[in-house]
Amino acid sequence: MAMPWGSISSDGSRPTRPSYVPPHIRTRISTPHDFFHRGGSLPNPVDAINKFSQLNVDDNEDLNNGIINFDAYEDIPVETSGSDVPPPVNTFAEIDLGDALNNNIKRCNYVKPTPVQRHAIPIAIAGRDLMACAQTGSGKTAAFCFPIISLILRNRRGWSTVGGTRMANPLALIISPTRELSCQIYDEVKKFSYQTGVKVVVAYGGAPMGYQLRELERGVDILVATPGRLADMIERHRVSLRSIKYLALDEADRMLDMGFEPQIRKIVEQMGMPRPGVRQTMLFSATFPIEIQKLASDFLSNYIFLAVGRVGSSTDLIEQRIELVEDMDKRSHLMALLQAQREKGIHGKQALTVVFVETKRGADALEHWLSRSGFPATAIHGDKIQMERERALRSFKTGATPIMVATDVAARGLDIPNVAHVINFDLPKDIDDYVHRIGRTGRAGKSGLATAFFNEGNLSMAKALTELMQEAKQEVPAWFSEYAQRPCHGGGGCIFSQSSKVEENAM
Template sequence: MFDFEMLGLAPALNTSLKRIGFTEPTPIQNQAIPLALEGHDILGLAQTGTGKTLAFGLPLADHLIAQSTPPEPKAPRALILAPTRELVNQIADSLRALTEGTRLRVVTVVGGQSIGRQIAQLAKRTDILVATPGRLIDLMDRRSVDLGSVKHLVLDEADQMLDLGFIHALRKIAPKLGTPRQTMLFSATMPKQMEELSRTYLDNPRRIQVTPPGKAADKVTQTVQFVPKAQKPAALRELLSKDREALTLVFARTKHGAEKLMKGLVADGFNAASIHGNKSQGQRDRAIKGFRDGEIKVLVATDVAARGIDIPGVAYVVNFDLPEVPENYVHRIGRTARAGREGEAIAFCSSDETDMLRRIQKLMKIEIPVIGGGSLPAESEGSGGAGRGRPGGQRRGGGGRPGSAKPAGQGQAKRRRPRRRSAAA
């Protein structure tokens, strides 16, 4: 374990780390930063909320500060790709705080915002470009950005960047980058086929894994309640009513479902907002700011928020709908218990979602404690599902509260507010 002053960083970076309050590295930072400073390619796996942005941002900034000549217009020296606008903005905000007092300039390009303004920004000096792939390709097609000087590439949430939704865009971007270059991939989950594909972009990488893939943060208390689909809205209202002041993030599967749920909550007197793909970037930014500031208590979202919200004050994550992709469950519940805090994740599971629950439990290698509504039905022979519930929906260990399981029909366990602790780096 090192402290940051031992690394021989540029003085301005040490000053920023002290100002931000970072003194000791998290496990992923402890392993990744020294290797990245040496120039190695990195494949890093760690839970959400454990400091991955600093793990790649600090060595990246130090490398760029060491370069004596400024970049040419439209020619960034480092490129960070992320799957959502929210995550791009979050990364950029962190890097701007880290590089305050240096000459480094961080620029973002995302969809949903004026491309003309982004072209004007790129026409100036850009050291670090943080982008979503689609908008970056639009700018490449307009010849508004030249990636030939990029000698540092970072893929954040790399499993999603290497999935079908983005891999075609990545294949267009990668050949335009400069060589040789350093490439760093970071994610909380990395399915085997994604890890194999990552080798296409990495050169003799150092693999860093501080927690098993698919494992949630230790301080997230997970529970599941079996609820008929039609009764989910009423169950959510009952749950929210028990702690109206807590910041609660609710995940729905579809854009229409998220919007309908939010409007129903507002009509019932809850201070709620929503973010999803049908919202403009301005609407999404305002909703997240209101949620972060505590003006909005309930934020209803699709998986657009599963990887792009870093709000330490989120006390509860509710999976109103279970995700079809089990890895997304890990990312969703990682929105709470961030930076050393505690949090609670509650899942509603209807009869048509039991296979989704089994896949989630198989990925996480646990059985999630049941707090009401019955138990996970036994698999039919040959169903191919994973993970059987114990009789009565009980399980031993796994972070559940002793005696928290209730027989069917007793409703939900009383919510407790997680203890607040000082944030870790």
């Protein structure tokens, strides 16, 4: 059996990225494709900006309507492992999702399933537990929303979710790490449960509990929640988990990174939820470290393992560039990059761009400097209250402020359509955080660009970043390869996966 994620590679340098086969596996089905075949060479900065003339402008109806480029998913490799794995489907019509849900799928211009949907939906409809590893932007939200809605519509006649009582008894629970992601999942579930009678409620911290409790009192079939607010509601005896038939955990690796494991374990194991095998559980994660393997082992029963793309890697729809920029030159370099990008945009419009920085103070300072310099920008980080975060996201999505300066809080599950460019103004200290950051672009089958500012202060990331780019069949600049070969100093600063992160009070 292959060693799990987190094992040390043969040269002892960093964790390997094997295809992990869970211990209960009996069969293994593999669909080989050369997903990462690209060819070509890395463009120079100005040439690379040319792609923005086709991205993220009001004239492009397909983008603004959220239409997905399904053809871009055709060559993604998929591995399914487990006993009696249901076969994948090629169209939604092959799955008995029900007329109401199928009509909503058509209304939303879903032409055919993405790879994760093609495999995950039949598995879930068959009633099987699922551990799915899929890259951001792969369509995984629909992969668990569709089965949950369909199964509730199919079976709820014998179940009661009557409103008007103080204690809510949802049939399905979807847990996600952040309020932004919870709201996005809620919007998706509401959209696809349109005119079905399925009641959906979202609960998250950072907002008054009263309104959320009143919504729960009206009745709820599907509850979307963050761990902290959910645990609070359960302890106040306003939510009961005894009727839960379906449990989905999204961005599970991010929840563990954020320190939610004790709360999640308490919710799932100690607060009255039906045990594994009685409830159906789906766990989704972009990476598969040993902690997630343990969580899957404890929460799931006779589960099927699904890996879409290369676990913990980046998609080949994202073109990655590394630029050597000293700290003192970062602002001027960013300005030149944004100016070139604006000049290449249709009607001189700025493409939606996310700029990642390390600290909250740095985010606010850079936002102010950009806005003062003629580049409308907004900022999002952990100190923003919910209203400010929602206002910033709305302003960014509409293009009123097409540049969003963010700390890693914005990388944790945010699904912002049509982001054309991600700039790592400050590189993270962890390669998984880098993968999550650049995953804000190249979503829904569309191409994107990711630029990283690198200098000797980021030496601990050089080797991991080089290997990531090589996995994606992208050309690594010769000067950067030389940095990757240098010895790394500074005490524990050369850990390449699951390394020390910026403390939460710096986010």
